[in-house]
Amino acid sequence: MSTELRAAPPTPAELATALWDAVFAGDEYTATDLVQRALDDGVDPESVLLDVIAPVQFKVGEEWAANRMTVAQEHAATAINDRAVAALSLHAASRTAAERGRITVACVDGEWHALPARLLAEVLRLRGWRVDYLGAQVPVPHLIAHLHRTGPELVALSSSIATRLPTAHATITACQAVGVPVVAGGAAFGPDGRYAELLGADAWAPDARSAADRIQRNPLDRPDPGHQPIDDLPHLDDQEYTMVTRTRTSLVRAVMQGLDQAFPAMLQYSDVQRERTAEDVAHIVDFLATALYLDDADLFTGFIAWTAGILTARGVPAHSLPPALSLLAGELKDFPRATRLLRLADPSAPSVPARNHP
CATH class of the missing domain: 1.10.1240.10 (Methionine synthase domain)
Known part of the structure; x- marks a missing residue:
């Protein structure tokens, strides 16, 4: 045989x-x-x-x-x-039968990178949870309406792009206000989860396996709806974040106009190249605003270093960045925190004297 x-x-x-x-x-x-x-x-x-x-x-x-x-x-x-x-x-x-509780998995509004959240949703299903996977870009009002209707154990909130963190903060606050705890995950929250903690998330996990283990090992307590963590960032009292976000369009326009003189190679750019440059400048403004929201210089300087690498890989001279940063610093000369961040990213950017803030 x-x-x-x-x-x-x-x-x-x-x-x-x-x-x-x-x-x-x-x-x-x-x-x-x-x-x-x-x-x-x-x-x-x-x-x-x-x-x-x-x-x-x-x-x-x-x-x-x-x-x-x-x-x-x-x-x-x-x-x-x-x-x-x-x-x-x-x-x-x-x-696998759904023998455990119910969990909502969603991406922050404006976040299109849904696959990390999808992976977590499927892992939780395999482990016996009933999962409502809401996908990419979930507006806060719709998420809260869903929580009222379904009453889940928690929300697993995913974000990969750091510029969505102010929205993530509002989402975390809104979920907790209706008594639902939040587990944050995704690259946007920092490699060590520092931003998840800063923005008041009830827990953080670096990846889907860790998140599922954390949820399974130690259920989260229901948050106190009376606490509003969105008020816990006193540095926002200086209004710099608000002013930068409100003037985003005019800031991008001013930098683009200034680059024609500060970076003469721009004069030879095609319409497509100018459009791509304007997109890059807009990303710089967005990350600057987010760094102001979090009061975290590393977020902005890290983004500028990453952008330099991306440009170099595409054959675009990275020395096009300092003129843009310098022009932006000039436009924001009355904003000490913003100017400091720009100077950290580009030592040649103009500086202003530091002053105290309430």
């Missing part, structure tokens, strides 16, 4: 390599088939989500940043990974 030997299932690393090849080639059918076959072979669904799909999506971001993928390729790759998650969800739907 002979015994048939069954091949061992592929490792997560092997699956990730194969999935990356399919994603990079834009082949969603191969990608979804690979996921389904891995599940049929006995690979743990949570491992497929977090040790295969998640690292592949992280690599998509790295390849875009290094200019080895176009924006269109990055969007297509993300859509394929989302289809792979959907295939896994359908395949595993009959395996």
